[in-house]
Amino acid sequence: MSGIQLEAGEKVRVDLTSPLTSLTFPFLELILITGLCWMGIGYLDRPDLATTIPTDLRNAVVVIWLLLVTWRFILPLARSRRRRFMVTDRRVLVRAGTFKARTDSIPLRQIHHVDRRRNRIALALGGFDRPLHFKDVPKAKKAAAVINQSIGPARYS
Structure with a gap:
């Protein structure tokens, strides 16, 4: 579960x-970046330019391509997989999608009410105004229903 520790006897209801x-748009960006960079590399590899263009320029374009792919696709992929x-x-x-994010634990007994709007969940907690x-909770309707079922009838403080 990579960083999330469950207590003894604790059962997961929704994960x-x-x-x-x-990742639809990052994937489309990956295709565009790869196409443009490798078209540039193909242009630099033409036989008539082989003697005038240094190979360091071609290697620099490959490095730029690698950096752009890492920044625009690999990092968003890793962030989206870490979000929990x-x-x-x-x-x-x-847990948020950032690399140094800690896991927040909210006991069900502190939750008084759950509200859902599209892919957002709002938890009303005791002791908080x-x-x-x-935001961006996948299957927010299912998660809100499970939380509501777990906390039982509406509690008011």
């Missing part, structure tokens, strides 16, 4: 991460 469809929203029988665990908002 969600970003869907691969969230998990509901167990005792608590809600949330405002609800905690989590």
Whole structure:
């Protein structure tokens, strides 16, 4: 579970991460970047330019391509795979998509109300004036239903 530790006897009810469809635009950028960079490399490799253009220029274009692919595709892929929203029988665990993000644990007994709007979930917690908002939660309707089922009837403080 890479960084998320469950307590003894704790059961996972919902475990969600970003869907691969969230990488549609980064994938299209990958295709565009690869096409443009390698067309440039093909142009630099022409036989009539082989003597006038240094090979360091071609290698620089390859390095630029690699950096762009890493920045525009590989990093978003890694971030989307790290994002996590998990509901167990005792608590809600949330981890952002950044590399140094810590996992937040919210006990179910502190949750008074769950609200969902599209792919956002708002948790009303005891002791907080405002609800905690989590955006871009995949299958937010299912997650909100499981949390509502877990906390039982609406509790008011």
